Amino acid sequence: MHPVTHHLYRHWTIYLGLFLSALCLFTALRIEWFNAQPYTTKLPVPPDSGKWRYFGSPSGLKEMMERKYRTDHNLPKDASFTPQQTAEIETRFQKNLKLQELDDDFLVFVSSFGLLQYLITPILFALGLKLQSSNKPDTQFGIAFTIIASLCGLLMLYRGYFTSLGW
Numbered sequence: 001m002h003p004v005t006h007h008l009y010r011h012w013t014i015y016l017g018l019f020l021s022a023l024c025l026f027t028a029l030r031i032e033w034f035n036a037q038p039y040t041t042k043l044p045v046p047p048d049s050g051k052w053r054y055f056g057s058p059s060g061l062k063e064m065m066e067r068k069y070r071t072d073h074n075l076p077k078d079a080s081f082t083p084q085q086t087a088e089i090e091t092r093f094q095k096n097l098k099l100q101e102l103d104d105d106f107l108v109f110v111s112s113f114g115l116l117q118y119l120i121t122p123i124l125f126a127l128g129l130k131l132q133s134s135n136k137p138d139t140q141f142g143i144a145f146t147i148i149a150s151l152c153g154l155l156m157l158y159r160g161y162f163t164s165l166g167w
Contacts, residue, residue, distance in 0.1 A: 013131060014138065017145045020124040024152040027113040027120075031159060034106040039099040041106060044160035061100065062093050107165075114161035121156060125149035 035043050069089055070077060081089065124145055131142025 011138075013127060013134075014141050017124065017127050017131065017141060020120050020127065021145055021148045023113075024117065024120055024124055024148060027117050028152045028155045030109060031106075031114060031161070032155070034102075034109065035159065037102060037106075040103045041164075043110070043164045044158070045164040045166065047163070058093075058097055061096060062089075065089055065093050065096065110161050111165055114156070115165075117152065117156050117161060121149050121153040125153065 031043065034040055066081075066089060069075070069081075069085070070079070073085075128142045128145030128147075128149055131138045131145065134142070
């Protein structure tokens with residue numbers, strides 16, 4: 001067997017661990033970034049808060065904002081808006097639309113990468129333990145993988161990625 005091929009094959013666990021570590025850290029840090037945004041859903045979502053849902057259509061949001069504007073300003077239901085009122089509603093609508101789209105992106109990320117974290121973290125942890133019990137040069141990688149898996153797993157459980165989806 002060629003020495004280079006043997007060397008690459010021998011360290012497949014390290015390459016796999018590096019990939020899984022990067023994926024775990026990316027997922028955990030991205031969810032923490034979303035969670036730090038001011039107007040997104042905060043994890044963990046309380047169990048009594050209902051289901052975290054996709055936003056739906058922008059037209060529904062605009063109609064809701066127009067109804068709220070009429071109610072707040074004591075306008076009749078069939079009254080048309082002045083150009084100034086229309087501009088004010090449109091400005092509020094665009095702001096709320098961007099915030100809702102950010103929240104939807106958060107939901108999609110948690111329901112994909114966040115759920116994948118439940119599979120990847122234990123694999124990375126086991127891989128780290130395996131490398132710690134193997135030969136001396138790989139022990140440092142094993143310790144690093146175990147620490148990364150532990151931290152990402154704690155964040156995953158603390159934020160409740162799965163339970164926050166309300167499934």
